[in-house]
Amino acid sequence: MEFIRFILSGFWTWAGFLILIVAAGNAVAEIVKAVRPPRKIDAYRIGERWHVQIEGARPGDVAEMLNAAERDDGTGATL
Template sequence: MGFVTFIFSSFWIWLGFSILVVAAGNAVVGAAKALRPKRTVKAYRVGQRWHVDIVGANRGDVTHVIKSICEEGEEVQIDEGVIFSGFDKSKD
């Protein structure tokens, strides 16, 4: 109880404590975001070609997008030369 009394004993002490709490909270949030980056996979068609933009995604996310495209009967060619022309749905 003495700590709370000390914090509220002066406006400047309260303001300084509040700033420190906010700064520490922002540091924790920043560290959490750095450990778990945003994952995005965007697939869109331009003409007859599919373009896939991958940012921070793992292999499972990319596989899910490729499966979705292949379910439409499309053939997908990855830049490294790997071609996915369909998946065996019995393995899912």
């Protein structure tokens, strides 16, 4: 309870604490983004050949994309 009273005791104390919380939250969000990169898998057909681009995917994602590409009717598949 004393901590809350201290934080709410003045505008600058409150503003500083709020900025500190936002900065800490942003740092945590950036760490999570760095640890879990976005997954992107694209497969498309040019002529008779399939082109597959894989970024940050797990092996299960790759297998799923290849299965989808095999079932595709030639229009291209994107996950």
